[in-house]
Amino acid sequence: MLDETAKGVFTIACTPFLPDGALDLESVDSMVDFYVEKGATGLTILGIMGEAGKLSSEESHAVVKRVIARTDLPVIVGVSSPGFAAMQALASSSMDAGAAGVMIAPPHTLKTDQQIVGYYHNVAEALGDTPGVLQDFPLVTDVVVPVSVILKIVEDCPTCVMLKHEDWPGLEKISALRAASDAGARRISILCGNGGQFLLEEMLRGADGAMTGFAYPEMMADVVAAMEVGDEVWARDIFDAYLPLVRYEAQPGIGMAIRKHTLANRGAIAHPTVRKPGPKLSEAAIREVAALVERQEQRLAELRT
């Protein structure tokens, strides 16, 4: 079961599809193996970048079972939903299948501090003792969650054990949360998303690791490992080497297609298919990715000699 001590790299898994848009469960296996091999310490599935909203409830459950059957790593399941009945159904079947916890983003209709707190009260009530991750991703949810609101949720809801941090800008938020836990608030795990674009500084501010799906999970694993042993220079060298592609993959909307393209190229999944409605990469974009990958490999080779 997920708890406040979680750290390392929870990879945001994609959901693989066949060229006709059907679920590709065999690629789920190869993808899980790939993430494990590249250094993941946990997996997060059915998140926004996992195209969760495009799955039927049967498909969601099939993905959960397949992933959990393939690995011993802790698995967090995204259960964000317009209503609590569907959230509860997926959370409960996922925990029964062996998930470590669930992740919930706030619905875009929340407007005030009190509405956000009230929403997570309801979540906690609906989910019972299931450990939960608060996903803070204003760029997509359009809900700005102030530090005071996070602290209130942490105080009121003991099952909230982790923040998926992807506010932008969000570095001061990490510092403020860590100052609050230093001053006595319950300390929860903070894993950072945003495609890894600020992982370096996030670790310096007190994050416990990454939760993101950049198609080279070894970047996150290496940066987090280097920071843990205090080798900031190496962490920066690695980070900077991957940054041009990190940046390119972080483009909203089309980023998912870029990521799947790279994962397919690396053999993690069989097809780069994004389910409809979704973007497709142009030839120009495919060339741009290839050029970035080539330079990235050169730079990594230079660094490792």
Place this chain on the structure above:
Amino acid sequence: MLDETAKGVFTIACTPFLPDGALDLESVDSMVDFYVEKGATGLTILGIMGEAGKLSSEESHAVVKRVIARTDLPVIVGVSSPGFAAMQALASSSMDAGAAGVMIAPPHTLKTDQQIVGYYHNVAEALGDTPGVLQDFPLVTDVVVPVSVILKIVEDCPTCVMLKHEDWPGLEKISALRAASDAGARRISILCGNGGQFLLEEMLRGADGAMTGFAYPEMMADVVAAMEVGDEVWARDIFDAYLPLVRYEAQPGIGMAIRKHTLANRGAIAHPTVRKPGPKLSEAAIREVAALVERQEQRLAELRT
């Protein structure tokens, strides 16, 4: 099966709950009977005011089956969903159960004309030959659908047979759509929502009736009937008599609680419960509704003498 000739009053049905939040299927029966008795010519279920987003997929299906089993009126099922897999699953099980058609609102992420058209192309592809209703409700969806976009969808998607019109302001939109069909575009049915606040003028502009859930469906039935026989004065008399309560019930958010309170008072459903998260009426609000209903009855009595 629903087609372009649909008219009259399709009542937006609420979803009845027991005080503990569980589905109240017995009240589904009494509610359907009530709507039929008050003059509905069709029913629309699982819409926004039907708290569709709060139901699990099993619950949604149970409501669909129960409603259809209770009436011979055509039933339209709201199948709006973040993804096409879930939309397809509910649409297909609903049509199998005997629904007349489905209704789809655009997701709030659509931003441009082309994105909206593309979305409804995908809807049409996903739903095959199921007749569909385009729900145009910018106040809630935050998607503004121009007349040109509606006409393009009507042109491209033969299964789009009805517009649920609740843009605000939207009177010119009705006029423009009717001018377009007079000039040769396919004429689809236009039924109007917005709690009935503009029903009078909407009929004058060429609407075919109402699709809304005001707790006195006889208002919509009487106004539409009077307009059909050309008795505008009586239509206005009736409309004006109900307007103070129409206006009160049209308050966003809390409107659903007001409506269910009235429906429970009228015996249509057993409990006024709104499922969490949802508003509850204050004592002051309950008094305000009572005062409005009392004056409404007086005014109607005056008119009928």
Place this chain on the structure above:
Amino acid sequence: MLDETAKGVFTIACTPFLPDGALDLESVDSMVDFYVEKGATGLTILGIMGEAGKLSSEESHAVVKRVIARTDLPVIVGVSSPGFAAMQALASSSMDAGAAGVMIAPPHTLKTDQQIVGYYHNVAEALGDTPGVLQDFPLVTDVVVPVSVILKIVEDCPTCVMLKHEDWPGLEKISALRAASDAGARRISILCGNGGQFLLEEMLRGADGAMTGFAYPEMMADVVAAMEVGDEVWARDIFDAYLPLVRYEAQPGIGMAIRKHTLANRGAIAHPTVRKPGPKLSEAAIREVAALVERQEQRLAELRT
């Protein structure tokens, strides 16, 4: 100078233009006379419905001076602005010209409780001892201001003496603010907008009057007067008689054109011109207004016999 005891009807004044879009200062005079004659106890100028955003700073100042020169009623000037420098400039020149206070809506970029409070701290600092009105109009500003935030602003900023209340739904907000002042918070004036659509219930909840620009200011004056002497039945009779037109004029966007059309018809201003970019009334809309006005006059005549 405006203070917490303000009550009655502060009419939201329009800004009259000539057919070519130039300021029509002569109509400013006739409009002020009209509002006074119809029962206004104050005027609010350069609000959202005063097309304030479309004026140059020179034009804004010219309107302020002209209005204040024409009447002894207290005049509130809308000074909302993207920045404090422009806000300060207009506030200061308005107060020098004899204004009673200023009104400020929150900019749409504010997202959290703390940001809203911080913004009004900055406003208070920028405006010194100028009395201020907090405009709470989420439908237009997209900023939801919780009761706790209003109370914090009232506590921190002694120059905030009035709430222009047009949240929707907002009746519970009035009750909560009045409960807070009954329990010891500073009591500020609450005048209500939203085109007058809820004036009846707003008065019952504890509002001090109206601040809105419905083209028949005598409606607000009569309703407020009736409520003050405790004649709720008469207040409701009057309110209901005007409600069909109130509702029609409250349509967003086009409402301003409807209002100016009526004001021009009533002789308050010379031309119904809305400055570009702005809507124009169709022939159908003009007929609809005429029909509503005719019935309104009949109903008022009935009531007064």
Place this chain on the structure above:
Amino acid sequence: MLDETAKGVFTIACTPFLPDGALDLESVDSMVDFYVEKGATGLTILGIMGEAGKLSSEESHAVVKRVIARTDLPVIVGVSSPGFAAMQALASSSMDAGAAGVMIAPPHTLKTDQQIVGYYHNVAEALGDTPGVLQDFPLVTDVVVPVSVILKIVEDCPTCVMLKHEDWPGLEKISALRAASDAGARRISILCGNGGQFLLEEMLRGADGAMTGFAYPEMMADVVAAMEVGDEVWARDIFDAYLPLVRYEAQPGIGMAIRKHTLANRGAIAHPTVRKPGPKLSEAAIREVAALVERQEQRLAELRT
């Protein structure tokens, strides 16, 4: 006068303030000199990152005059405004003072393709023969401008000579616009913003240069120059060296404070003051910038040996 052939680097200038928030006109001079020395081929002032909204109209005019007096480079003035009267006033005084053109972002209230086109028709009418730049920055304006809309504006409004491109993702948009001009549409200048984060790929797609304010304008100058002579490897080397800081400065909101901090450190302006309401850098952020600058200098030194 600005025309469709403009290219190179138009630096987005900041607006310098004294520690008390007053305009720092002496720093305007040193800043202009700095931009010129670092390779700017033009300047863009009073943009979003120029804190334009926080200036009074007098201050805006003072900045325009001071900048133009200091340099012979073409100067573009941001004149975005809630209304055309204020836009026209600033545009006209700027052109009289010697500006090369003006830039206009769409107001956040525009929702449909037709509304955007209509808005720029009105802009063109208001500005007469003043050359204009269409600023396409959805992350801030919340207005998504499709390629078809840009092409319609280009077709209808001959004074629209440049696109400030900062859609995100926006690479396909550049390709589509260039394909359209290859096929016969009028070819306008495309200069790219977004802090320079995609400058490399933007140039590959057919952009004519950069219009952004990254605190090391020499990055943009060097990348654009290298691309112009076809040295893509050098362009990438330079780009990658600056990218960690580019990314850090591109954080919304706080980015302006980071940029001014760096500009002050480099001697371009005397004080890093951001006018209220605005962010302030924490000590941690200042350390992060210092670390990034140090590595950047090392990397540049490596590349240049």
